[in-house]
Amino acid sequence: xxxxxxxxxxxxxxxxxxxxxxxxxxxxxxxxxxxxxxxxxxxxxxxxxxxxxxxxxxxxxxxxxxxxxxxxxxxxxxxxxxxxxxxxxxxxxxxxxxxxxxxxxxxxxxxxxxxxxxxxxxxxxxxxxxxxxxxxxxxxxxxxxxxxxxxxxxxxxxxxxxxxxxxxxxxxxxxxxxxxxxxxxxxxxxxxxxxxxxxxxxxxxxxxxxxxxxxxxxxxxxxxxxxxxx
Numbered sequence: 001x002x003x004x005x006x007x008x009x010x011x012x013x014x015x016x017x018x019x020x021x022x023x024x025x026x027x028x029x030x031x032x033x034x035x036x037x038x039x040x041x042x043x044x045x046x047x048x049x050x051x052x053x054x055x056x057x058x059x060x061x062x063x064x065x066x067x068x069x070x071x072x073x074x075x076x077x078x079x080x081x082x083x084x085x086x087x088x089x090x091x092x093x094x095x096x097x098x099x100x101x102x103x104x105x106x107x108x109x110x111x112x113x114x115x116x117x118x119x120x121x122x123x124x125x126x127x128x129x130x131x132x133x134x135x136x137x138x139x140x141x142x143x144x145x146x147x148x149x150x151x152x153x154x155x156x157x158x159x160x161x162x163x164x165x166x167x168x169x170x171x172x173x174x175x176x177x178x179x180x181x182x183x184x185x186x187x188x189x190x191x192x193x194x195x196x197x198x199x200x201x202x203x204x205x206x207x208x209x210x211x212x213x214x215x216x217x218x219x220x221x222x223x224x225x226x227x228x229x230x
């Protein structure tokens with residue numbers, strides 16, 4: 001609640017405007033679902049009702065830290081650090097796609113049925129570490145290996161989480177839950193690019209941005225892992 005009050009003050013939202021506010025149907029339905037689960041069902045159903053909220057928070061953090069910095073880092077490093085050309089950049093971008101294909105192929109063959117939440121968190125933690133290395137790549141082959149690893153981890157971490165959400169969401173609510181997750185994650189991509197561009201424009205180097213985002217991902221996943229066990 002304190003967070004809502006802080007943003008209300010920053011945005012200049014008055015108490016009168018709060019009283020007149022009506023939540024959107026999707027937000028109201030999801031909140032009502034969580035209340036009903038807490039009051040009427042088993043503890044397992046309560047945890048399941050909160051799962052989309054946790055995945056939504058993960059989507060927000062991941063997209064803010066990865067989409068903008070990761071999307072801009074490749075061209076900047078190739079051009080300014082490696083002094084490469086368009087051909088070098090194509091190898092880097094191709095490595096990301098190749099890594100995602102290999103990650104999806106591995107998950108399809110493995111088809112994990114248990115501990116999928118842990119798998120996603122572990123992939124996210126490793127990605128944070130690789131992001132730190134991303135900002136300090138000094139050669140083309142290092143950049144290709146790093147970006148390929150990032151693509152692999154994106155697919156290997158995203159697919160188990162989506163499968164977990166589908167298994168723990170009632171069919172009649174699947175569209176709403178997936179819609180909320182998509183809006184919370186993809187909707188922040190432009191903001192991530194804008195914030196990264198702003199930092200670059202005021203002189204913050206891409207290596208510092210990647211290091212900070214990688215460290216933030218690692219801290220977030222450690223906190224998530226601790227909450228998972230708690």
